[in-house]
Amino acid sequence: MADSSVCSACGAMLPLPDLAGLQTCPSCGRVTRSEGGPGWPAPPVQAPDPASQWSAPAPIPGAPAAPPTPPPTPSKRPGASPSPGRLIGCAVVPIIVIVAVAGILVAVLRSASSSNGGSSGPGSVAFDRSSSLITLSGSVQVVASSAERTEVIAVTQDTDTGSAVRRLARIRFTAEGSEELWHTDPIDDSAYRAQVAVVGDTLFAGIGDDLLALDAGTGEQRWTATLSDKVTLGCERCFSAVGDHLVVRTTDAYVASYAERSAEPLWTRRLVSPQGSISVVGGRLFVVDEPESDDQLTAVQTVDPATGKTVRTVTPSCEPTARLPWSLQLSPGDPVREIPGAGDVLAVFGFGESCAVRWNPGTGAIRWATTFAESGSISQDGVVVGAHDVVAPSTSSTIAVLDLETHESRNLEAPADTTVVPAQIVGRTLVAGSATNRGTPKRGLVGWDLTSGERTWAVRLSGDPELIAPDPYFSSDALFEGSPRVLLVPDGDDLRAFTFDGEQRTFAVATVDLATGDLRGGARRGFLSRYDAGTPSLTVEAVLPDRVLVSIDNALQALPPDGNGTVVGFPDGH
Secondary structure (H helix, E strand, O other): OOOOOEOOOOOOEOOOOOOOOEEEOOOOOOEEEOOOOOOOOOOOOOOOOHHHOOOOOOOOOOOOOOOOOOOOOOOOOOOOOOOHHHHHHHHHHHHHHHHHHHHHHHHHHHHHHHHHOOOOOOOEOOOOOOOOEEEOOOOOEEEEEOOOOEEEEEEEEEOOOOOOEEEEEEEEEOOOOEEEEEEOOOOOOOOOOOEEEEEOOEEEEEEOOEEEEEEOOOOOEEEEEEOOOOEOOOOHHHEEEEOOEEEEEEOOOEEEEEOOOOOOOOEEEEOOOOOOEEEEEOOEEEEEEOOOOOOOOOEEEEEOOOOOOEEEEEOOEEOOOOOOOOOEEOOOOOOOEEOOOOOOEEEEEOOOOOEEEEEOOOOOOEEEEEEOOOOOOEOHHHOEEOOOEEEEEEOOOOEEEEEOOOOOEEEEOOOOOEEEEEEEEEOOEEEEEEEEOOOOOOEEEEEEEOOOOEEEEEEEOOOOOEEOOOOOOOOOEEOOOOOOEEEEEEEOOEEEEEEEEOOOOEEEEEEEOOOOOOEEEEEEEEOOOOOOOOOOEEEEEEEOOOOEEEEEOOEEEEEOOOOOOOEEEEOOOO
16 A cells, blocks of 8 residues: 555655545645545535524534443532533533534535545636536637736537537636636537637637627627638638738638628639638738749739738749759748748748748848758748747758848758657747657657757656647647656746646646756646546647646646646636
């Protein structure tokens, strides 16, 4: 039998169990149930109705029986009157007993509430895991956020009436708790995610081929329209607010624009290629589509969202070189990317070789166009753009980095027998997830100085957690025993690592030392869950400066960015 006085998670000494038989570790917050005798701890007892005034405390099932009344002492004479001192003593004893019983009831009720409320330890808001209302994992989209609050739209499901009813709901998170601000009428019972955008005081929601215009403050439906096809899945930019308009790309490769007060589209446009794409950067709408004739280069068109007219055209390309005897041009579907803090935009593209072009979107003037160092075809999903550098992994298992000022390119050296995935650029440091590709995978992090291109460190992480990569479809990761996951979260000039452990049902937050790769300090907490056993399922919903939103088994919760603040679940039971 395990030592019940030592925490099985961190080895710290545990306090004595409370009346519910629970021991909470003062170091990591893990809650352990002590093996008590049968029938104890007792279940919580409902308090008497205040309307009945005072009544005898309800008995506690399973509590030890009261000892029998002792016989009278030989010195007491039958019929003798008690002295004043004895009268006082007899009055005090019942008061003490009542206070003691009341204290026991309060302690039991509090312990039961902590045990059944889904609390993740000190600093957590109670989570009502018994509620019939849940949020669907992967359905959450942020519509407003600040240090004080975050508001999201989610698909909720309620089984209170015996059948599952799904709705859209606006939910607010603060440090004190969570609340549903409003919900819509029932939506299709197969809907699991709605694309959302806010224009003025109208919240647009796309569910399948239905477009809903809702009052952003109340959720009241203003109008509804039927799109030409379903909203493109896995494409956040395909349902976007552009100025005072909503622009939607559907799966049949049509683009349409809507204003707030009308269900009729302002214009529609049929893309030539089924792969044609739209991008929204800096309040501008860009369309990348197949040219009308084969002798033309694929262009980036800046489109007026109010009229659908093309106001500017740019044709990014790289000229032939000694290594590459043909020019490189865009393909329909390639995205236009923002350069943080610069006002310029960037396109990275190519097949066999890769090209990058930077231009001013206001004038269309191209700043420069250059090819990457020998890198093969790039993986668009893995491109990471920082304020000074762009990093592009390639199909040849190399990572190319391009300086956005000098437009000089170099390949980054990875550790031997290791696959690396770029994750975050912090300042001029690139941090990537790593996994050995020979034998049993050993996972960790690798760091490069992008100023010099030198690899500065490579570390193996405890537990070999697998990196959580951005997923446009917001799918879930199963937290199997012995298979934790790690999420890298930028925090200004710092980088934090969130490690989720399904076996311990905890998350740990530490700061990545960008000079050495070591994990410094941090906190380890229990996450909120609807279940005490089984394999948890994790979905990262949103990473924000002040909160990290995740769903664990459809339990939506806001985690503090440093691990030390309040963990808030929805619904919180208040």
